[in-house]
Amino acid sequence: MNEKKQLLLNAALKLFVEKGFHGTSTSEIAKTAGVATGTLFHHFKTKQELINSLYLYTKEQLLTAITMDYQDSEQFKSNLKRLWLNFTHFGIENSDMFQFIIIFHSSPYITSLTKEQAETRFDDVLIFYRKGIENQEIKTVKDEMMVEFFLGTIFSTVNYFNKHPEQLNEKNMNLTFELFWDGISK
Amino acid sequence: MNEKKQLLLNAALKLFVEKGFHGTSTSEIAKTAGVATGTLFHHFKTKQELINSLYLYTKEQLLTAITMDYQDSEQFKSNLKRLWLNFTHFGIENSDMFQFIIIFHSSPYITSLTKEQAETRFDDVLIFYRKGIENQEIKTVKDEMMVEFFLGTIFSTVNYFNKHPEQLNEKNMNLTFELFWDGISK
DNA sequence: ATATATACTGACTAATCAGTCTATATTGTG
DNA sequence: CACAATATAGACTGATTAGTCAGTATATAT
Known part of the structure; x- marks a missing residue:
């Protein structure tokens, strides 16, 4: 570049x-x-093209940060926790990028074509967890609801630690993951 | 008006x-x-004043919708569920207002004075639940984290039902509340 | 009924915007 | 070195913007 x-x-x-x-x-x-x-x-070429490029760039950075490192040898919960932690840490450490993705995800400034491009690459990550979700200790809820809940808890966790950075430590981070996990587990 | x-x-x-x-x-x-x-x-007087007025107006509408109807006779869970449902229904039925509050809550267009005004009125509602939270079947988590988690789950629930309106029924609504409740309960 | 205040209008203006254009500098290639 | 392609610069332009202003209409009060 x-x-x-x-x-x-x-x-x-x-x-x-x-x-x-x-x-x-x-x-x-x-x-x-x-x-x-x-x-x-x-x-x-245009301001429009700049923001589209920026959207793809930030999503790419996020994807790299949450890498598809699903380990079949480990428990489902451990795998999910690693994904959740990677995602949350990315949000805290790259708050501009995280904010940008949140704000402009549901915004008319990004063309739908660009959104599709980014979304497809994103689903590739989640597909690894889908087979993990089946027949596990997880509530039977629609996939899309599960994804929204997953993102919602990350959103609130990032928000919380941004507002109260003095609270950011491993113990509290584990605690917030447990809020999510106890919610979705049977 | x-x-x-x-x-x-x-x-x-x-x-x-x-x-x-x-x-x-x-x-x-x-x-x-x-x-x-x-x-x-x-x-x-200015475009700035218009958006500030709009912010106060929408927050007022939200507050009215989630009215402080805490019933000491009922269980804490029932009270919390009613608040959660009122909030979520408001978000689904007034999606423009809900979106507006979300978008402009953490936006520089609303002056911090206006935000404070709205926030104070908002805390008045939550104070009713604070005494309910103490010595209850709820995890010991910082108040602010609990509020963020509360808002985060509402945010994801509203998002989900907006994207999949055909899924909107009492059963699914109860299910999503259980995701939240099981997360915060001990 | 008269007076005063409030509500409303739309043409107007200075400032700012996205994008262009022409010229110059830097890089890559044979 | 030569020469083409790409990168950079900043003055410029037509369109659009937030806000003004001078005047008209409507409501309220005495």
Whole structure:
């Protein structure tokens, strides 16, 4: 990736989270990145294309962080916990990216084509857990409800530790996972 | 409340959720409400004041919907469930307002003063449950974490039923509450 | 009925926006 | 080195924006 292109993505990420899509001008993005506006439009044909690229980029970073490391030798709970912890830690350590994904996931600024691209890659991760979910100690709930609940608890956990960073330690992190786990287990 | 002022709030709510704060022009809000732009600026000094008013208005509507009807005669679980169900139903039936509150709660467009105003009124509701939480069958978790978890599960439940309205029935609603309840109970 | 305040209108303005264009610099290739 | 392709720059433009203003209509009070 070209250096200035990367600087532009970083600047756009920060500003979009802070002030929204329309609240951030292309000239401000260029200024923050330390480049000219012409350079921005050289790398991204339109502002629209910039935010689409940014969405794919952040989702890719998230996917890398939660890597598909399902271990058949381990218990289902351990596998699920590792996924949950990876996801949550990503959210805490990359709060701009996490916020961006949350905000712009259900936003009209990202074209549906881009969303589909990102979503498909995402489902690939969850498919590993689907066979783990069947015949396990988990409540019989629709897959989609389970995914929403999973994401909802991560969302609230990240929010909590962002607001109260002094509470961030292994004990409390385990406790919040137990809230999720006891909810879904039979 | 003045009729045209109400029309302006309704139009702004719809458009802000759809296209964001800066993505919606004041002329479009006025046009959607069927009034002149001058009328908008007569009722709200600035666009900023409009969104602040809207935030207080939607929070007020939410508060009314989840009314403080704690019944000491009933079990804690029943009281909590009623609050949870009122909240969730509000989110499903008033999806624009719910979305608006979620989006603009952690957004720089609402001044922190306005947020405080709304938050104070909100805490008044939760205080009724605090004494219920003590010495109950609930896990010992920080109050703030409990609130985040509470809101997180409502958020995911509303999201789920919005995406899959055909799944909306009493049985599934009870099931989703049990996910929350089993998580927090000892 | 008259006076005063409030509600409303839409044309207007200075500022700002996304995107263009022309020119210059840097890089890669043979 | 030569020369083409790519990267960078920033002044510029037509369109759009939040907010103003001068005047008109409607409601309220005495």
